[in-house]
Amino acid sequence: MNKNINRRDFLQNSALLSGGLLLGSMGLFSFTGNRNEKLNELNISHSNKKKRKIGSLKVSAIGLGCMSMAGVYNPRQDKAEMVKLIRQAYDNGVDFFDTAEVYGPFFSEEIVGEALKPFRNKVSIASKFGFDYNGNSITGRNSKPQHIKQAVEGMLKRLQTDTIDLLYLHRMDPNVQIEEIAETVNDLIKEGKARNFGLSEVSPETIRKAHAIQPIAALQSEYSMMERVMEYDILPLCEELDIAFVPWGPVCRGMLTGRFDENYIPETEYRRAGVPYFTPEALKANLKVTELAKEWAIKKNATPAQIALAWLVAQKPFVVPIPGTTNANHLSENNGALNVNFTNAELNEFRTSLEAIPTIGFRDKKTVFENL
Numbered sequence: 064m065n066k067n068i069n070r071r072d073f074l075q076n077s078a079l080l081s082g083g084l085l086l087g088s089m090g091l092f093s094f095t096g097n098r099n100e101k102l103n104e105l106n107i108s109h110s111n112k113k114k115r116k117i118g119s120l121k122v123s124a125i126g127l128g129c130m131s132m133a134g135v136y137n138p139r140q141d142k143a144e145m146v147k148l149i150r151q152a153y154d155n156g157v158d159f160f161d162t163a164e165v166y167g168p169f170f171s172e173e174i175v176g177e178a179l180k181p182f183r184n185k186v187s188i189a190s191k192f193g194f195d196y197n198g199n200s201i202t203g204r205n206s207k208p209q210h211i212k213q214a215v216e217g218m219l220k221r222l223q224t225d226t227i228d229l230l231y232l233h234r235m236d237p238n239v240q241i242e243e244i245a246e247t248v249n250d251l252i253k254e255g256k257a258r259n260f261g262l263s264e265v266s267p268e269t270i271r272k273a274h275a276i277q278p279i280a281a282l283q284s285e286y287s288m289m290e291r292v293m294e295y296d297i298l299p300l301c302e303e304l305d306i307a308f309v310p311w312g313p314v315c316r317g318m319l320t321g322r323f324d325e326n327y328i329p330e331t332e333y334r335r336a337g338v339p340y341f342t343p344e345a346l347k348a349n350l351k352v353t354e355l356a357k358e359w360a361i362k363k364n365a366t367p368a369q370i371a372l373a374w375l376v377a378q379k380p381f382v383v384p385i386p387g388t389t390n391a392n393h394l395s396e397n398n399g400a401l402n403v404n405f406t407n408a409e410l411n412e413f414r415t416s417l418e419a420i421p422t423i424g425f426r427d428k429k430t431v432f433e434n435l
Contacts, residue, residue: 113401115307115380115381116381117309117383118229118258118260118278118280118307120159120228120258120259120280122187123158123159124376124401125157125372125385125386125401126159126161126189126383127149127157128161128386128387129145129149129161129166129174129387130161130163130171132148132166132171132387132389133166133170134167135171136333137389139167140389142170142177145174146178148394149174149178150181151391153179153182153186155398156398158185159189159383160175160186160188160189161190161283161309161311161385162174162175163231163233164191164214164217164221165191168194168196168199169199169217172190172218172222175190175222176223177223179223188222188224188227188228189228189230189231189281190222190229190230190231191230191232192211193231193233193234193236194233194234195210204237206239206244207238207239208243208244208246208247211251212247212251215227215230215257219256226256226258227257229257229258229259229260229261229280229281230261231281231283232244232260232262232263232265232273233263234263235265235269241265241269241272241273242272242273244273246276248260248277249276259280260279260280261280261283262281262282262283263283263284264283267296267297270282270304270306271300274306280307281306281307281308282307282308282309283308283385284310284311285312286311286312287314287319287371288315288319288355288371288374288417289315289352289425290312290315291425292426293310295428302379305381306381307382308379308382308383309384309385310375310382310385311385311387313375313384313386316338317335318349318350318352319353319356319367319368319371320368320371321357321366321368323353324350325343325346325347325350327341329341338424339424340423340425345424349422352422353367355413355416355417355420356370356371363403365399365400366399368386368396368397369397369400370400370403372403373401373403373405374405376400377404
């Protein structure tokens, strides 16, 4: 078998499922018994292998981001198919699901609520507030206390639950002090409408101010093998304050899956078309990081995407990536990253190689917090 398995190879090999073989932890498993029983055995090993702490929660080391299901930067997906996908994720050991009212708007929460209702008490749901709307049109940011409380009522209804396990401020409202927002979430936690408070894309100063009012359980921001600016100030702060870090974009909008070459031109209907690290010049430089992921994929009998996710999980015990997907085979591939392990020596070797590669189009340490 060719050990250099890319995402396309994975999708092709996944067809072996129908013949009794599973490419799951990136080895081939022969099934002599019931296929579903064998899948369940493998999924149990995934779910028990690594749990991570987010405030009062204990969650799977890799969650599922549900933004793309609502068609935010891509075509809107069929609701029934996405409900099925989320339930497949749960069957595969995923118990941490990330959504937001702005995804759709509102559509992603509706999908997540319907999908998780049958086993609501066995999963953790994260959602986010912070925007104002005119119908389904976003009109700006709004984190005034009364608006937050109204927004949460709508979120609870769409999610078909009486509490949100992790309630994030999605983006800072420049017209409201973070202390006032934290006090409002503190009230919601006391009322039982939320369990934990999270922040997304904020500065270290904002984190400290909020944390002094209501302990922050999680911080969400972009982090991957390519986008590593959070390592400078944010990850050390999270470690200091016992805050989980939840990376979005862990495979860098698909770049780390190995699906693109330097001739790739982003489709206009996808978010990649407006991202600076997907310009022709940037792509040529940045794909060298993907080549590094491919090299490690060969060493580890994995796919590049699995290497990208496993590398993130290995950085800190409080890192919980939330790769998003609308594809069942990609979901299985992502979950298989939990079977990829690195020794400390390997991580050091990996880091040395990674830092020797110059990249283009990513955030700079000096400017990253200027607009937060």
